Amino acid sequence: MKVLLTATPNSLGFFKSKKKNPEASLSSNHNPLPPLRKEKKKKKKKKVTAVNDGNIKCAISVTTSSSGDVLELSEIKEKSNKWLWKGQYSINYFVTHSQNQNQNQNQNPPLLLVHGFGASIPHWRRNIATLSQNNTVYAIDLLGFGASDKPPAFQYTMEAWAELILDFLNDIVGKPTVLIGNSVGSLACVIATSESTQSLVRGLVLLNCAGGMNNKAIVDDWRIKLILPLLWLFDFLLNQRRIASAIFERVKQSENLKNILSSVYGNKESVDDILVEIIREPANDEGALDAFVSVVTGPPGPSPVKLMPELKIPILILWGDEDPFTPLDGPVGKYFSSLPLQLSNVSLFVLEGVGHCPHDDRPELVHAKLLPWLSNLAASS
Numbered sequence: 001m002k003v004l005l006t007a008t009p010n011s012l013g014f015f016k017s018k019k020k021n022p023e024a025s026l027s028s029n030h031n032p033l034p035p036l037r038k039e040k041k042k043k044k045k046k047k048v049t050a051v052n053d054g055n056i057k058c059a060i061s062v063t064t065s066s067s068g069d070v071l072e073l074s075e076i077k078e079k080s081n082k083w084l085w086k087g088q089y090s091i092n093y094f095v096t097h098s099q100n101q102n103q104n105q106n107q108n109p110p111l112l113l114v115h116g117f118g119a120s121i122p123h124w125r126r127n128i129a130t131l132s133q134n135n136t137v138y139a140i141d142l143l144g145f146g147a148s149d150k151p152p153a154f155q156y157t158m159e160a161w162a163e164l165i166l167d168f169l170n171d172i173v174g175k176p177t178v179l180i181g182n183s184v185g186s187l188a189c190v191i192a193t194s195e196s197t198q199s200l201v202r203g204l205v206l207l208n209c210a211g212g213m214n215n216k217a218i219v220d221d222w223r224i225k226l227i228l229p230l231l232w233l234f235d236f237l238l239n240q241r242r243i244a245s246a247i248f249e250r251v252k253q254s255e256n257l258k259n260i261l262s263s264v265y266g267n268k269e270s271v272d273d274i275l276v277e278i279i280r281e282p283a284n285d286e287g288a289l290d291a292f293v294s295v296v297t298g299p300p301g302p303s304p305v306k307l308m309p310e311l312k313i314p315i316l317i318l319w320g321d322e323d324p325f326t327p328l329d330g331p332v333g334k335y336f337s338s339l340p341l342q343l344s345n346v347s348l349f350v351l352e353g354v355g356h357c358p359h360d361d362r363p364e365l366v367h368a369k370l371l372p373w374l375s376n377l378a379a380s381s
Contacts, residue, residue, distance in 0.1 A: 069129035073122050073274065080121065080147065083172055085164060092147035093140045093172065094121050096132045108378045109178050109202040113139040114165065116183030116210070116357065117295060120146025122278045123182075126363040135374065138177075140168060142185070144295070150287025156294040158184070158213050158301025162191035169200040176202035178374065182357055183325070184210045184295075187304060194307045203377050204315045205370060207358050208323050211332035212300030235297040244293050252283040266322040266355040267362050275360070305335055308343070314380075315339075315346045316373045318366055320354030347373070 076094055083091045098108065111131055113124045121139040131137050141148035142161050165188060169177050176199055179189035186209035193201045238244045250256060254276050261271045261279070282288060308315075317336055319328065326332045328350065339346045351358050351365045359366050 071122075071125040071128050073125065073278070076122050076125065077147075083168065085143070085167060089143055089149045089151065091140065091143065091149070091164070091168070092121065093138060093168070094128075095136065095138045096128060097136045098134055099132055100134050107381060108135045108374070109176055109381070110136040110138060110173055111178045111180055111374075112165070112169065112173065113137065114179065114181040114185035114189055115139075115142065115145065116181075116185045118145065118279050118283070119182070119185075119357075120278060120282055122146075123275075123357070123360055125360075127359050127366070130363070130367050130371075131374075134378075135178075138168075138173060140165070142188070144287070144291035146282050150285055150291050152287050152290050154287075154290065154294065156213075156291060156298055158188055158191055161188040162195060165189065165192040166196055166200060169196075170198070173200075176200060178203040178205065178377065180205040180207070180370075181209070182207040182359060184213055186210060187212070187301065190304050190307050190311070191302055193311055193313065194302075201313060202381070203313055203374075204311065205373075206315065206317045206336070207366070208319055208326055208356050209304060209317070209332070209336060210326060211304060211335075213298055214296055214300055238293045238297050245289060248283075248289050248292055252280055254280060264324055264356040265361050266320060266353045270361050304332075308336075308339060308346075312345060314373075314377055315343075316370065317346060317348040318351060318358050318369055319348065320351050320356060320358045320361060322354060323356040325356045 079096075080092050080094045083093055085091045113121075113127070113131075115121065115123045120141045124139050128137050128139065143164055144150050144154070144156055161184075165179070169192075179193065179201055181187070181189040186206040189204060190206070190209065193204055238247065251260075254273075257276050257279055258271060261275060262268055265271050283292075317339065319333065319336065321328055323333070328334070328337060337348060337350075340348045349369045351362065351369075354361050354365060
């Protein structure tokens with residue numbers, strides 16, 4: 001979908017986008033997005049892929065579908081590791097080394113996958129096997145989510161997550177890495193890249209990047225201004241423990257979660273019981289309510305509008321055009337869509353029929369743009 005935009009970094013007003021050729025995408029070099037094709041469902045098959053987790057060779061079971069290899073949740077849990085952050089917080093992470101032993105491993109940078117709000121490592125189950133064909137892939141559960149610690153009364157901020165990412169790169173990965181994030185995970189990667197002083201970040205991939213940790217970041221949207229009193233009231237209610245607990249219990253019910261997920265996914269077939277369980281299971285952990293309240297009511301964090309122009313590394317932006325959270329015609333979508341016209345290091349592709357989580361919604365479309373970009377990045381190093 002080719003989108004004509006009128007917004008600039010200094011002008012983020014809402015204007016309806018003018019749609020032209022539905023088969024095209026917007027990028028810095030105007031590469032077209034291949035037309036979507038309806039594929040027949042293929043019978044799923046299980047296969048075992050050998051990987052090396054550092055000291056021990058292990059087998060990861062994956063399911064083959066029409067959109068590629070999908071890791072089994074049980075395998076992700078079994079092969080996950082723990083890292084102690086700041087000497088007190090247990091952080092869950094997963095790593096699989098490149099399957100292509102003939103590839104020059106020093107040429108292909110490792111990848112770090114960073115999930116969005118409420119998600120965790122298994123949200124990348126449709127991507128890890130494909131991405132690990134030529135790159136070592138790490139995935140992390142941010143503090144407060146997945147199988148990582150959820151410390152009570154912790155004040156969650158975008159800056160804390162960015163610090164976590166940088167410390168992980170320094171302590172665990174140990175070499176320049178491509179950060180790949182979704183939603184608030186993308187924004188955490190942007191902040192981490194802007195604060196990196198040791199060349200820890202080799203490239204940046206943003207999947208429907210958030211404008212802040214919550215809606216209070218969009219202060220220049222008249223619609224947000226209109227409902228700000230309601231947002232403040234909601235924050236007040238969430239700070240009442242009994243009310244917050246009642247809201248959270250209702251939100252994390254399987255049926256409600258499935259309805260919420262269906263509203264933000266373009267491909268409804270991707271919203272299955274496994275996805276619901278990926279979101280629901282960690283929400284039952286002690287401390288999950290505190291994380292939910294802190295993220296929703298906390299400060300939005302640094303604005304990407306101020307940070308993006310400072311970044312000089314290669315950046316790939318992939319944006320689902322059916323995202324209700326950060327729509328293309330909203331201030332955040334308009335801003336990121338305008339970047340390829342202003343920054344030579346930025347490429348953007350709009351993915352048709354895709355929602356807020358492109359990597360899980362339609363992974364084949366994400367891989368079609370991401371894999372060539374990673375190959376070019378490696379060749380340029």
